[in-house]
Amino acid sequence: MSQHISAAGVQFTKLIQLRQAAYARLGRARDALFELADAAMLTPRAGSLAELSLSPVFRRRWPSVYEALQDGRPEREALFRLYVGHLAATARPVLAGDHTAWPRLAARTLRDRTIEHQPTRVYGNRPITIGQGYSTLAWVPEATGSWALPLLHERIGSGETPLGKGSDQLRRVCAFLPGRPLTLWDAEYGCAPFVLATADIPADKVLRLRPNLCLWSLPPPYAGRGRPRVHGVKFKLKGPDTWGQAAATWEMEDAIAGRVRVSLWRDLHFRKASAHPMNLWCIQRLDAQGLPQDRNPLWLAWIGQEPPPLPESWQLYLRRFAVDHWYRFAKQRLHWTLPQVSTPEQSERWSDLMPLLTWQLWLARDIVADKPLPWQKPQAHLTPGRVCQSLGSILAVIGTPAQAPKPRGKSPGWRKGRPRQHRTRYPVVKKRRKKAA
Secondary structure, three states, X not given: OHHHHHHHHHXXXXXXXXXXXXXXXXXXXXXXXXXHHHHHHXXXXXXXXXXXXXXXXXXXXXXXXHHHHHHOOOOHHHHXXXXXXXXXXXXXXXXXXXXXXXXXXXXXXXXXOEEEEOOOOOEOOEOEEEEEEEEEEEEOOOOOOOOOEEEEEEEEOOOOOHHHHHHHHHHHHHOOOOOOOEEEEOHHHOOHHHHHHOOOOOOEEEEEEOOOXXXXXXXXXXXXXXXXXXXXXXXXXXXXXXXXXXXXXXXXXXXXXXXXXXXXXXXXXXXXXXXXXXXXXXXEEEOOOOOEOOOOOEEEEEEOOOOOOHHHHHHHHHHXXXXXXXXXHHHXXXXXXXXXXXXXXXXXXXXXXXXXXXXXXXXXXXOOOOOOOOOOOOOOOOOHHHHHHHHHHHHHHHOOXXXXXXXXXXXXXXXXXXXXXXXXXXXXXXXXXXXXX
16 A cells, blocks of 8 residues: 555656646746646537636636737747656657648638648548648557657648658657667658668667558679679569568467468568668468458568567557557547647647647556546546546646736727738648659
C-alpha cells in the first residue's frame, strides 16, 4: 500500500512539474492559453471554440479565447525539449510518424490552404480535402493500447512535403536522444526519397510498402568488362514468380490474427536508393489449409542495424497504429479541428496545445480513479478518453499556475468612422507533383 501511495505521489509531482514548466513556456497570453487547454480537456462536447469558455476552469470571458490564439506566442522549441526530456530514461524508444489533414473546405479567406489526403471521400467523391496538413512524430510508450505522446506536431506549409517534414522532425528528435530509436512509418514514407532523406539519421526504420512497388537485389559480381552493374534482378511485390527463395520463413498462431506466416528476404533496395539495402518482411494470414487469406499481404522493410527476430518483426509495426488513435482522439475529444480561426498562425498556436494535453493525460493515468459512464464497463488500463473523464478531480486538487483575470472594463469597440474592409480571399495552393520513386 505504501509503495502505491509513494508511486502516486511521484506521478502527482511529475504532473505538477510538467504543468508549471509548460505554463512558463507558453509566452504571451499564457494565462488564457493554459486555462483554454484545461477547458479543452474537461469539456467532452462543444459546438464551437467559444463554448470552451463556459468551462469552470476558464475564468475569463469568451472573447479571451480568441484573443489567446491571436496574441499567444508559445515557445515551441522549449516545449519540444520539455517533452523529449521524458525519453532520457528510455533505452530504446519507439517513435511513430504520420500526417493528417485539418479540413477547411469553406475557409476561402484562410491563407495557405492546400489539397490534402483524406481517407473518407468528402470532396468531389475523391479521397482528398482542402485545408491544412499536419505532421506528427510521437513516442509510443506501450506495446499495446492507444497511447501515443506527440513530441512534434507541426503544420506542413504549401512549400513543404510530408516526407520532408517527417524527416526533419526525426532529425530534430534524434539529436536529443541518448540511444538509437526504432521508428515506424506508413506506406507513404516507404519510398526512395524518404530513405535518402533519413539515411544519415541514427535511427532504425520500419517502413510499410505499397504492394505495387518493385525492388531490386544486389548486383552480381563484376565481370571485368564495361560499367559495373548497380542493380540485380527485379523483385515485384505483386509478382510471386520474382520473389525467389526466402532467406527465412516462420509461422505462428496469433490470438487475434490467427495463423500467420512471416517470410524474410535480405539485401533489397529501391531503384533510386541502391546504396541503402534493406530487409524485406512479408506477413501473410493463413486459413486452415495453409493458404493466404488476404489478396495483398503486408510488406514491411527494415533499414538499420541488426533486425529483430522474425516472431517480433511484424508485431513491431502494429504499434504505429497508436498515432491513428491519437489523431482520432485529438479531433473528436480534444476539439483539435473544431476552431474556425482565420490565419494559419492561430491554427498553429491552437495545435501547440494538443501535445501538452496528451502528456498531462499520460502522467495522470495512474493517479485518477476510473469514472465510467453508466453504459461503459470499468477498465483497469485507462485510455486517454477515460482519463479525460476523471481528470477534473485531479486538477481541482493540484490547481493551476495561471493567474486570475484582471477585469479592465468594456472595450471601446470599433472606432466610429473607421472604414471596414473585406478579408482577402486566397486561392488553394496546389503543390507541385513529383515523380514517385
